[in-house]
Structure formats: structure tokens, C-alpha cells
Amino acid sequence: MKLINVLWSLFKDSFDLITHGRTRYKIWMASLTALMLIGTYAYYFQIEHGLSVTGMTDGVVWGLYISNFTFFVGIAAAAVMLVLPTYILHDYDFAKAVIIGEGMAIAALIMSMTFVVVDMGGPANLWHMIPFIGNLNFPESMLSWDMIALLGYLMINISIPAYILTCKYQGKEPKKSVYIPGVFLSVFWAVGIHLVTAFLYQGLMARPFWNNALLGPRFLISAFTAGPALMIIALGIIRKVTDYHIKDVTLVKISLLVTGMAAINMIMLVSELFKEFYFVTHHSISAQYLFFGLGEYNALVPWIWTGISMNIIATLILITKKLHNRLLYPACALLFVGIWIEKGFGLIVPGFIPGQYGKIVEYSPSIIEIAITIAVWALGAFVFTLLTRVAIHIELGKLRYKPSHLEKEVE
Secondary structure (H helix, E strand, O other): OHHHHHHHHHHHHHHHHHOOOOHHHHHHHHHHHHHHHHHHHHHHHHHHHOHHHOOOOOOOOOOHHHHHHHHHHHHHHOOHHHHHHHHHOOOHHHHHHHHHHHHHHHHHHHHHHHHHHHHOOOHHHHHHHOOOOOOOOOOOOHHHHHHHHHHHHHHHHHHHHHHHHHHHHOOOOOOHHHHHHHHHHHHHHHHHHHHHHHHHHHOOOOOHHHOOOOHHHHHHHHHHHHHHHHHHHHHHHHHHHOOOOOOHHHHHHHHHHHHHHHHHHHHHHHHHHHHHHOOOOHHHHHHHHHHOOEOOEOOOHHHHHHHHHHHHHHHHHHHOHHHHHHOHHHHHHHHHHHHHHHHOOOOOHHHHOOOOOOOOOOOOOOHHHHHHHHHHHHHHHHHHHHHHHHHHHHHOOOOOOOOOHHHHHHO
């Protein structure tokens, strides 16, 4: 009974907190809500008219939605880069960033799964994957593995912070024996969700652009670069607009992780380019299209070279000490956008070019796709803001459980 009272009190206090705030908080949330409403209308239009309103075709069946799905699975997995040093290596300089990282992981997972839903055309098209109603095709289907991995990781990332924050809400110290096993599980699961996503592409034999042994490791390295880079930006904003104190040493250590991962990411890129172009075969056509174009077909060339240039510039800034200290936030922003381009358009679309019969059909997202994508990004920012706001107030002791007189007498 007491637990129910605590949870109900936490819900009421949290609801009161997230529905009140300063003017800038209200403007921020109202802006995100407006973007989500516009995207909802676009999604309704897509359901009414089908996926023909998107830029996807029979030739290129995955586009902006799946590009973002792939990218945000990596952002979700990147939370392990904060969990690992804090709870397993006992480096508590990361401690204050962990709860923020978990909130980002939850938001990224919700975004990833939402992108899959909109790519399917509508939620009703997923009914056949519901256990006991449809056929999940487990373990034969890699998609079933991916669904289980994402849902499992979402449950882990919800349950552990929920337990820790509920304890702190009551003024109690969380028991390590309760949450540490889940922490260990989350470390392995985080690696698993991105490897399974890579296997989805690697397992498609007719798409040689994805038949690359480096695809899984490259997914992980790029995720462990872009995720912490976004975390640095988020932590910088949080410590500027809230009373939640993030030490400089925390940002320094996370930036060192980003620097190392960014350098490894560039090494892997060079390795892939060597493999594709040192001995050019018919399997190199997709890479040729991506990096140099095929005759008049060159829509992605400016995109990929922009993304690679951003990654190179950001990596050079981070490995140069003077520039690292002065331009940390711009470098992280460049890395985030650069990897989004490289891991999105630069990975998904070229895999379909040329098509099965050698025909080249270029892809360009429609305004409907762009509106829905922006709405899903807004949804992620909305969820992250709510989770972070509640977590910070509990961590600072501003949100505490007030037991009733009867509970006090029982105690």
C-alpha cells in the first residue's frame, strides 16, 4: 500500500512539475508540441494516401525514416558509455551525467520505434508481429531479433532509473544489489541492439554495399561518437539553464571518449574506402554512386562529402588541445550532424542503387516525410525534456515524498 501511495504521489508531483515552469520552458514545449501536431497531420495524410506520398519507390524502399531509425538506435546504445565507467569502473565523475544519459536513451529508443511504425505505413501493419496474435517468426527473422532487442533495452532503461529515482524521491539510498545486475545486463544489451541492427543489413545478400564485416563495429564506433557528443551539448545546456551542477571534469572525460571514438571512426572509414576502391568490382557500384556519382546520378555526393568533411574537421579540432578546449561544443555538433548524414543517407539509400535489374532510381524525401521526421525528432526532445526535468528535481532534492500523518504514526 505504501508503494502505491509513493508512486501516486510521484506521478502527481511530476505532473505538476512538467506542467509548470518559466516562460522559456513553456515556449520550448509549445514549439515542440506545434511541430508534433504538424507531423501528426502529415502522418494522417500518409495513412490516407499510402506511402506513395513519400519519396520512396519500388527501387528505394527505405529512406528518411529508416535512416533515422538506424541512427537513433546508436544514440540509445551510447548511454552505455556513461553507465560503464560509473557503475562498473567506479569513476563517479560520470555519475551526474548517467541519469541524463538514460533519459536520452529512452527518448532515442522511442524515436527509433516510432520511425519503424511510420515507415510501415501505419500501426495496423505491425499486428502480425504481436506474439500469440500474429507470427513473430522468431528466431528466423532478424527483424524479430531487432524488435526484442529494442523493447528489452527500453524496459531496462526505464526500470533502473525508475527504481533509483523512486528511492531518492523517498529520501532513501538505492540498493546496489537491486540495480547493479540490471546495469551489467544493460551494457551487453546496448552492444547487442546495434549489432542486431547491423545484422539486419548484412543479412541481405542481394545488397553488396551492406555485406561488409566492418558494418557492425562501425555502427558501434559511430554510435559511441555521436551519442556522447550529443550528451556533451545537452549537459552544457542543462548546467546553463538549471541548478544541476555538472563538473568540468565530467565534460572533459566524456570529450576524451568522443575524441578517441571519432579517431577510430575515421580509421574505419579509410579502411572501407580502400576496400571499395582499391580493386573496383561490380560490387563497388553503390559506393561509386555514393562518393562520386554515376554519370548524371549524383544526388548523394554533396551529402556524403559534407558529412565526411564535418567529421574530419571535428576530429581535428578534438585532437588539437587548444582547439579542443575552445571549440568543444561546435566540434560535437559537427560530429553529430556528420555521422547523421553518413549513417543515414550515406548508408541506407546507396544500398538500393542500382536496383535488381541495374536500373538507377534516385531518392529524395518528400515534404510529408520531412514533416513526419521533424515531428518524431520533436517527440524525442519532448520526452527527453520531461524525463530530465523530473530527474533533475529529484536529484536536487526539490521533489520529495511527503508521507501522510497516518504513515508517520505507523513508522
